[in-house]
Amino acid sequence: MIRSQRLVLAIAVLASFVAFLDGTVVNVALPAILRDLGGGIATQQWVVDAYLITLGSLILVAGSISDALGRILVLRIGLLLFGIASIGIAAAQDPLFLIIARGLQGVAGALLVPSSLALITSTFDGKARGRAIGMWTALTSTAMIVGPFLGGVFVDLASWRLAFLINVVPITVTFVLLAMLAHKDVRVPGVRIDVLGAVLCTLGLGGIVFALIEQGNLGWTHPAIYLSMSLGVLAFAGFLVRQRFAQNPIMPLGLFRVRNFWTGNLATAFIYGALGLSSVVVGVYLQEGAHLPATLAGLASLPSILLMIGLSSRFGALSARYGARVFMTVGPILAGLGTLWYLMVSRDFNYWWQVLPGVLIFGLGLTMTVAPLTSTVLGAIDHARAGTASAVNNAVARVAGLVLTAMLGVIVGGQLDLDGFKRATIVTAALLIAGGVVSFLGIRADPAESDDAFASSPRSQRRGPSRPAVSG
Template sequence: MTYDLKQRGGKLILLTAIIASGMAFLDGTVVNIALPVIQESFGASLGQLAWIVNAFALTLASFLLISGALADRLGRKKMFLFGIVLFTLSSLWCALARDATMLIIARAVQGLGAAIMIPGSLTIINLSFESSTRGKAIGLWSGLSGGIAALGPFLGGALVQSFGWPSIFLINLPLGVIAFLVGWWVIAESKAEQEGKIDWWGVILLVLGLTGLSYGLMQAPARGFSHPFILAGLIGGAVLLVAFILLELRIANAIMPLHIFKNRLVAGANLVTLFLYFALYGTIFFLPLIFQQAQGYTPLQAGLALLPSILIITFLSGPAGGLADKIGPRKQMIFGPLTVAIGFASLIWPNVGTNYWTGYFPGLALFGLGMAFVIAPLTKSALSVEERFSGAASGVNNAVSRIAALLAVAILGIVALGLFGDNLAEKLKQTSLHEAQRQEIKNQADKLGGIEIPETFNQVEASEAARVIDEAFVFSFRWIAGINALLAFLSALVSVWLIRPKVKPVI
């Protein structure tokens, strides 16, 4: 049975789809705001904070590619509701976590639930609405889900400051219950007759390869690159990912059909996605830490500090997409990343105590403007394939953006810790602290700006230690911002090279 948007059933289906996908998108923006408080609560290292973010990204990236095929075979309603239950229960698990390890495991399960919910909600809308209103329904789903995500920094900051970090996960419980009950009531079950087997080997190789690579990169600062476990993770992960690519080139039912990359637009769009979203997620991971730990913002202030860029993206992406329809993707896919690069480059200059409006706002506004101009043409270019391959192309581009996030947090974490540790050691030599006191600070360097100053320090010593910690953190972030600016600039060069008009769709 299909509906239009005026019917009660259609409104309820749209409601449950928006709530489900909105919860998943919201978690992508609220967790980063809570990281400094989580670090303080658990005494977590930067590596553990990275895993809290990347455990979610890892399962989301890996299973996005397979969840649609599973839903087609097992039942779309059944899988969608299962995703809601899994996401909601794992959110409760996150809130009840008593250490960083438990939170990391719960976040991985939460990412799996999100991987089922996000494509499932779009599929259900596509099948539940008449063709005359389907486009509007999809537009409302996309816009309102994105709007919920846009509230993430403000909502996350307010919740953390008022009720503590578990509240950012507990908010999913009533939303999940509503989405499940409404969906169970109004969504009709459907399946599709599918030929061929599911590419389980592809899923296994991708999950294990990304896990090995992530483990090696994120644990290397603590253990060293020569440690057997680190070498095993890096080499094993790389070998498994190569095996994944070779497998996907050989089989007909590949979860990542690599033949679509024969199209220059598709190849270029995904390469731009890799570089640009690496820079995006790498910056977003560190900014809440800088704001709260080095600049002294409250969680709410940190959320509000990020809000302008997200609002610019939310409100300008639509008009920018309409412009791209008229002039083609190339100009905006050059202008957008260049603007992002300038925005990130400007984040190099702020120091400890720099005013937000003169130090951070211009860069964040430029970043938001650039992303607003590039999102629609980037997505459209990534989907420049024949209609029968559109689902696969969408899944691939989604996976590339999530893998970019995964790699950004892992790789830039290594860079930040290395720069921070070296600069901190140099700055400590210039203080009046005794050698034993300096060593107490250096022993916590893996916490980055979250170093706890020992209670044995007097007020002057504590103030001096706090100053050099903040300065060393800002120093390392300047390099992170510079690297991300270069990557954004590189994505503009990719657009110059590969994004051409009038490219034939993949056959």
């Protein structure tokens, strides 16, 4: 790589690292937040979901914003917003202010990830681009290790507030590297931002999630609950209608005519919904139920993450050789069986035999799944639209985690005690196994068999420039 390419890669890694880091820190910090600010399980749900609502609903349109305004400018805006939101979280004195700041973080995160990848794809070509994206994926994955550990250390030794200021360092370094980069910003002419689609999507998800979280406090018959649910459903239906008729839709519905694409996204919804639910439940229960310090709770899932980092590329290569269907079938089912091991957890807690074997089995299953799943979803669509296809898949993953986290109170029965933990464990395992079954029934070994009917449709030809891939 030449100097400018190394700078671009470092900027892209650090900018995305910022967004991924806070997503892993928060689950370790939730019990401490509850002790400090109060609000019960609903506050914990909202602290997670406020971020996911804005991230999941805006990541689809963020690619268009990046194309229209310029990748470097959008990166700077995203970094600045993320830093401001992080300071706001650290200074929060009540749950509402904290939740609003988390929502702002989600807006910033939606700007950072697509813009980072857009910067890579506009700087690298051919095989060098593939290697650069591979390095981006590997390096940003370290946030999954660093986040829980550092978050736990700060919670145990100082304050949960400082855990959310960790990202100030990579944000500052990224701004310095951007100043060093003599790189002309790129704007794509003719790009239009579907503001109405983004607003409808955000309102739809927000209304539905509000009803799911607050129904435990107010009940389904309360006007605030059934009205917000109704308005949320109507707004999301309006978003789908908008995508059907918009000149430049942010989520082209025609993509879902492709069998491997819609099947892969359905499997994504089950698998990532399970991951979103499990990450919150395990992170909170190990502290509140098993009484582990935050540092050890943050390290509990480390073996599965190390498996993913060490073996993901290997399973990706095996998938390319033998086909993704077998890995997308066996992997989620194996992960589900590993999750069921957590049913061994008792009041006499022992991590080494009640949790660790399940973590290892779960990690192996997940490692078998992720690379084949992503490659199948992207491989189902022609390369010119791979960016849009991957943005849709990423949004599906985030929204699935959002909805399952919103349903946490219903799933655990209002309290995350041992019984609630086991109920959540069964639901998580069922979702993972369902993802494997969907893959077995729906995925075709030959991508040509998935019938990319959308490839030749007139509407597909009217679409603007494709956006860079965002790993699910």
